[in-house]
Amino acid sequence: YRRLFAPAAMRQVPCFCTNPDKIMLTAVGPRFGAGQLADLYESLGGSVTRIGKPYTPIFDAALALAGNPDRSSVVCVGDSVEHDVAGGIGAGVATALVLSGILADTPDLAELFDSLDAYPDYTTDVFKFAD
Incomplete structure (x- = not known):
């Protein structure tokens, strides 16, 4: 990936x-x-816009x-x-961490919780939809 990303990073091609x-x-x-891969691109000097969790806009869009x-009344x-x-x-929603x-x-x-200062409200061993 380094060989692939380096020329783009040098030309400042944005990465999403x-x-x-x-x-x-x-x-x-x-x-x-x-x-x-985004971290690698950044380390090569490229700029990265991250979209999705943990960034608030994805939660706002999903809730909308x-x-x-x-x-x-929402659990992530x-x-x-x-x-x-x-x-x-x-x-600002409750969280459930799937341990499996x-x-x-x-x-x-x-x-891990301490290092990220993030503690789940709930934990569960597995998460699956009923058949």
Whole structure:
């Protein structure tokens, strides 16, 4: 990616990262996400606009699509403290952290919460829709 991104970064081609997750789950396990590519592009001198969680505009847009419910009745569910929990907190909604996602092998969740100053309101081992 460095070889691909370097010429664009040198020409100051703007980059839009629409999913800032740094790790994503795939059929073969965790892999780097678009957020890591955006970080690389920035490290090469390019400018990046990040769109999506944890940034408030995505929450505002989603809530508007849902008819602007009272935020006290909304829960942001996800497996990332950095994006889902921090984003939900920033948007003023409750948060539920799914522990079986990208954090499944994280030995010290309390340390992670402390390092990001983001603490979920709820945790659940799994999240799935009923059959």
